[in-house]
Amino acid sequence: MSFLQELVHNRIFVSAVLGWFIAQVLKTIIHMFLTKQFVAERMIGSGGMPSSHSATVCALATATGMEYGGGSFEFAIAVILAIIVMHDAMGVRRETGIQAKVINEMLEVFTNMGKKMSPEEKLKEFVGHTPLQVLAGAILGILIAVMVCMP
Numbered sequence: 001m002s003f004l005q006e007l008v009h010n011r012i013f014v015s016a017v018l019g020w021f022i023a024q025v026l027k028t029i030i031h032m033f034l035t036k037q038f039v040a041e042r043m044i045g046s047g048g049m050p051s052s053h054s055a056t057v058c059a060l061a062t063a064t065g066m067e068y069g070g071g072s073f074e075f076a077i078a079v080i081l082a083i084i085v086m087h088d089a090m091g092v093r094r095e096t097g098i099q100a101k102v103i104n105e106m107l108e109v110f111t112n113m114g115k116k117m118s119p120e121e122k123l124k125e126f127v128g129h130t131p132l133q134v135l136a137g138a139i140l141g142i143l144i145a146v147m148v149c150m151p
Contacts, residue, residue, distance in 0.1 A: 012063040015145040019059030022144060023052035023137055051129040053089050054137030055144070057082035062145035086138065089129045096128060 007013055028042040030049050042048060061078035068074045129137070 011149050012060065012067055015063035015141075015148040016056050016060040018148065019055035019141040019144045020052050023050050023055035023140055026050055026140070027052060047128060049133045049136060050140050051086070051089055051133045051137030054082075054086050054129070054134045055141035057085045058138040058141030059145040059148075060141075062142045063149050066145065066149040082138075086134050090131055090134050092128070098128075 001009075024043050027048040027050065028039070031042045032038050046053070057078070061075065061082045064072075064078040065075045
């Protein structure tokens with residue numbers, strides 16, 4: 001079997017990639033519904049509902065647990081990775097997004113006398129996630145892995 005064939009038949013890999021992809025599509029649809037405009041960047045960008053980072057690592061951990069068992073070192077590594085990624089999304093990356101929003105507002109007031117800044121001038125505000133966004137991504141990832149890995 002070739003490398004690509006093996007990769008496509010790797011249920012752990014497929015679960016993680018599907019977790020990311022489905023979360024990104026949902027994130028784009030939800031953003032479009034809330035703002036009434038399509039923003040292509042949402043398909044690859046971070047931040048927003050649901051967390052694609054959480055969906056990816058939870059799909060990875062769930063599929064790994066289903067494949068190798070809860071006592072395996074592979075599952076332990078995947079779970080610790082998932083915890084670190086989700087904690088970071090709610091912590092440092094979320095704070096970075098909040099700070100970027102405040103700095104962008106300050107720059108508009110002080111440097112442009114209230115004029116809107118161009119998208120190129122602004123700091124990226126969609127960086128982290130709320131706990132609800134992380135939870136939604138985690139649940140999505142777990143469900144996807146269960147569907148992919150069921151016998």
